Amino acid sequence: MKLLKSILVSVALAGTAVPALADYPERPITLYVAWGAGGGTDAVARLIAVGLEKELGQPVNVVNRTGGSGVVGHAAMAEADPDGYTLGLATTEVNLMHWLGLTELDYNVYTPLALMNTDPAGVQVSADSEYKTVGDLLKAINDSPAGTFKATGSGQGSSWHVAIAGMLNAAGTDASKVTWVPSDGAASGLQELLAGGVDIVPSSLVEARALIEAGRVKSLAYMSSERSQLFPDVPTLKEESGSDWEFGAWRGIVAPKGLPDDVRDRLVSALETVYNSEDFQGFMSKQGFGARFLPGEEFGKFMATNDVNFGETMKAIGLAK
């Protein structure tokens, strides 16, 4: 009876204890990732976790919540308590999945903390393709009947689909002229390209890296305002065709909405230190990921701008519901 009483008392105490935010963090932090262990997003998350651990003095555990094209993991990041002990590495899908009608969830359900990386899309074709420039390719697509050209690299209505649709849209070509073949990801899409099943893979350059270096695939253009550090020989889309269309997959740390300001500021400054650390910069350049930092509110604005642009493109091609 005495034991029971003491248990009850301690439970009651634990329940009423108010988290002393000044001491944040006083227990381990969970970092959700919506993609599987071993992938690119997972690797970035683990690197950030190690850095944050050093900065905050508490263990940061990466937890993979995969599935549903990212919906499951992104929902978990939004639904946790906004106490700073649950963070998430959000990805481009935040700006896409609500347009597809998969979820109500959009960027507004998060407290933006820091953008850590963007990977602009490239326009990859097979090395023996007859098209030498993106201009030739766009012209050929425009002049051919619909369905002549096929592209792949991600699922229906996901990042790289929007990348190529937006590029065509901006060039004044009907986006449905290129048939989109849904695939699990860039790796299986690139294999289809080699096998001759498709003509274009508009994935990031990092994903195509091994095959570009092996001389099996060439990249015709880079959908960014500046050239890639990884492949500086690849021209930007603007240089080649004058188009203003830009598309990049991004990754950034978010917390659930309603995070206290002091916790947010602590995390933003810790993330900035992590971003500037040699470990992080070295890893990103070695892997070929594009490092880009935007703190708190600016990251929020970045997501808002992307959301509008992607939404317009997806409506134009009939993907948005």
Next chain:
Amino acid sequence: MDAIAQAFGLVTTWDVIFSVLLASIFGLFVGAIPGLTATMATAMLVPLTFFMEPVAAVGAMVACSAMAIFAGDIPGALLRIPGTPASAAYVEDTYRLTQKGKAELGLGACVLFSALGGLFGTLVLIFAAPSLAEFAIKFSSPEYFWIALLGLTCAVFMGASNPARGLLSLFIGLTVASVGLNNPAGIPRLTFGSTEMLAGIDFIPVMIGIFAISEVLRTVMAGTGATEGAPRAVGNIFRDWGWMLKNYWAQSLRGNVTGTAIGILPGAGADVAAYVSYAVSRRFSKTPEKYGEGHVEGVIEAAAANNASLSSAWVPALVFGIPGDTITAIVIGVLYVKGMNPGPTLFMFNPQTIYAVFLIFILANLIMVPLGWGLIKLSKNILRVPKQVLMPLILIFCIVGAFASNNAVYGVTIMLVFGIVGYLMEENGIPIAPCVLGIVIGPILEKNLISTLIKSQGNLLDFVNRPVAFGIFVLFCLIWVAIIWSWIRPREREEAAWVPEEPKP
């Protein structure tokens, strides 16, 4: 030659040997715990590899995955719970052997032919990697479509005596596979508005539920009698090696070849290799009726195949950076971190590192024999534990494994539901294997069917107008002709002998 000498130097350092040894033991234990897959074992190693040198890191993953695939055979044989999906194909046989008091025969076959299969796959990896990958890389969606259909065909005629029940089981599996968002059109199916179910039914908890929880349920229903049927000890596993090698060398070799071929295909891994080669073995056996009743022939071929595929899955991974299975998918991530970017340039600029990895492959498959023997000696203790103690322990392991698959209680729910499904299926004489295979291959089939249709704009001729696709299509037709022939011909004889199956008590 210089590179090979350097490679020896890279491998024969204390930290490499030590990491390989520790990773092997880790892989053996994870593989032996029901429900924890070789992929999971490899994934759990990833954070540790960040602190290792490149060769030690990759070597640890090689050793860990090879050991886990082999160790999955042990709980399969002793408890009828395959440790990894790759062992599920022949779990009936090894378990029946154990029940007959011949555990050492089944497990001896697993150790020997796993190691031989791994060595064979490694040799192929070393000598034929570039040109073989060159062939497999030409596979597009029509080729995969036919391979998947071939796999499903195998699934049904693997489902023992009654094709109708096999089909029923397959359809249960295909229905489970269609849940969620991961279909080509990205349309949520059968999700009932649940966010969790958008992710679909995760395969790992299904496996744990359908194989392990159903066993726990069966034990509960049967009451906690004495641990009858369990042998007191596993005998000398080396005893039967001589005659197995003499009588079944052809099956072993065929398993090696099948496994290696399937491993090289991007996306098809050890589990598909085991299922396909078990079915092939049964098809060509002189005594197909013994399969599933405790016959070592199919075990030899499938155990050889799953370890061979594990090694050969590295071919497309190393040469093109395209994973051959889920394990190499994880390994590719680590290769990049370690600056060993996969691609043909790896063979040009860093041949010594590649050769070092190959040497570790050989090393891992050699130490599999003594370490495997040790684990089998230890694991026989599992059988001495009364079921009242063992079953709750299994339940705990299962819950941990199901939770760990996606760090969510959802996994535990799936596991429990499929425990009941598996129990009901077994009680009604519906085979489990076609269902499991349907869950794995169904999405592959659908994806490649839709991809091919989208690309050809509905022209069915595109399914067969590529030479390799046509070749597999012909093979597929031949197998169906053989199946239909076998139905028509011995019908009179079978009908006379056919007795309705009694539900198990």
